Amino acid sequence: MREPVDLRRRRILSAVQSRGSVKVIDLAAELAVSVVTLRRDVEELAREGKLRRGHGVARSMAPVEAASSSGQPPADGDAVALVVPERHSYLYETLHGARTVLEAAGMRIALHIAPRAAGAEQSIVERALADGARGLLIAPRWRSAAAEQADYGWLAQVKVPAVLMERRPRPGSALHAMDSVCSDHWYGTHLAVEHLVALGHRRIVLASRNDSPTARAIRAAFAQIAADRPEIDDWAMTLSAPDADAEPAVDRGPQPGLAALLRERGATAAVLHGDVDALMLVQQLSDDGVRVPQDCSVVAYDDMVAALGGTPLTAVAPPKAEIGRAAAELLLHRLDQPVGAGTASVRRVELMPELKVRGSAQAPTAVAE
Template identity: 90%
Template sequence: MREPVELRRQRILSAVQSRGAVKVTDLAVELAVSVVTLRRDVEELARAGQLRRGHGVARSMVPVQAAPEAGRPAADGDAVALVVPERHSYLNETLHGARTVLEAAGIRTALHIAPRAPGAEQAIVERALADGARGLLIAPRWRSAAAEQADYGWLAEVKVPAVLMERRPVPGSALHALDSVCSDHWYGTHLAVEHLVALGHRRIVLAARDDSPTARAIRAAFAKIAEDRPEIEDWAIMLSAPDAGAEPAADRGPHPSLAALLRERGATAAVLHGDVDALMLVQQIGDEGVRVPQDCSVVAYDDMVAGLGGTPLTAVAPPKAEIGRAAAELLLHRLERPSGAGAGTVRRVELLPELKVRGSAQVPTHPPK
């Protein structure tokens, strides 16, 4: 699945702003695009005044903090380490929000991209701490509940102030008392369902990912909300893409068609997570004769690129940048505590998403044919 241009350029900006300067060839490898495509993107971003071009290098418009003193590690000494999963574009705005707050406070950030390999975050964090990182902002991948549980032990033992971003540990777990900032995805799912029910939809399908804590929260919330709403006559949940599950696609059998499920259930509406998958699904069901919104109303979840499709999608928009800012502020609060002052009150912040209405949902006329 080809990544939308605007999303790729957001990722380029995030990388450049986080690191100060990045080689074009390195960035092309990291983003899995050709050097020609990457150069074209950099030229357009430079023309728009969002970054500066050098000889084979893209540079941030924001000056980078001076190099560390002699004898200090150049990578992470006196910096806050930001650790996020590889190719997780949802967190780009979160990173930018965190970096803005930290740099305003005079604190350098060091971005670390964790590959898909199991245990990658632990090794990265250990290296960052060995290099002198003074704090940690982290959004572990956690593709499955088992992977999440496996990380609880070592994360609970991190010896510097740390804040989880867009992650909510299981109550009573080893990380329950770690500072965290998260979107209220139950509320976001409620907004999507409420919008569709208010329009008159009574049969709704959720096509969602199942390979992150956010995805699992949305799936659980949708099942509970749909079960509890007396107006909803029928509902179903499916994967939004063949690769959207925590387990390999080969282990789950054939991937069902959303259009076929809509017809089978007589559904007139769908909630689609994430919105990159949503744009692809809208195209696919259109190819199978299901029109949006005439035959099927759609609400996307994430709102990274939902408004850029041929049919701009109504979408639930988690407060991604605000998550980063709030997490950085929590970390600053920890870093500013006097030595020996104790742990202090743990904060678990939850921010509400909002619904961006763009017209991809309407009063139902008839079920998909």
């Protein structure tokens, strides 16, 4: 004979209140009902305010109230660690996207800001796991290719579900088979070049950083795309700022200022990464007598502040918040897998940037006339 719904729900409440929190899949087995039925009961009890529903977990209201009154976070072991570099506004927008998904699922979030010191992420992750984090979302700084390589070993050994945000490990590396969500920066670079070529520009310069995986991806993509486009007569790359290179030991030769490089190569357009540097470079061009867009068309990359310049900049906008949301959803999918159910296929998600046209690029003067 089937147990009455109200009795089953009283038993659910009793179990949750006595234990503080309990996994839905475990409680369903104890009560000899399907997981679907148990989830439906938990959702109804949560709507009635009798318990809290987390991702795959039912939690008592009492521990939450006690924790909030003491000013301490709930120590229920249902936390996800988010690790991002300090002073990195691009990734802060990504973590806010992840936060919305995790909080909606009832997950507690432990945010960790990694300082610039080499190897900082490893010790932070180790502490977070020791404190009971169930999962990990991480965007390592990886200023250089060597720093990236150095992190592969320990990250591959993390014992909880983990997802890389806005990072794409080297193919064949120890992290190749790690879940990741990343912008397609090749496509973003393509959008910038395509926009300038369509306007009639045939000589294009890239001024970019070289101190992050995104910067290295953009530089590699630009070199390939520019070399492969028959419409482009000449192209060149330089650093966007004096501190933009994480590998000073590499001899890149003298790095001319952007205005000097434009004149030297007869270039009429530039792609500038990132857009904080882009705004500064546009000001420097103005100081050197180069007008944007009349003398040089500009497309920025990142779109954090590109629209705020005296000349609002056309910019490639990676889907920063959506990267975080997708990464959080992927992590929740991992956490929802029953123990012993086998390993789900690794997922490497790429999301497409878009181009925000604002008028800092126009046809070169010779073409316009």
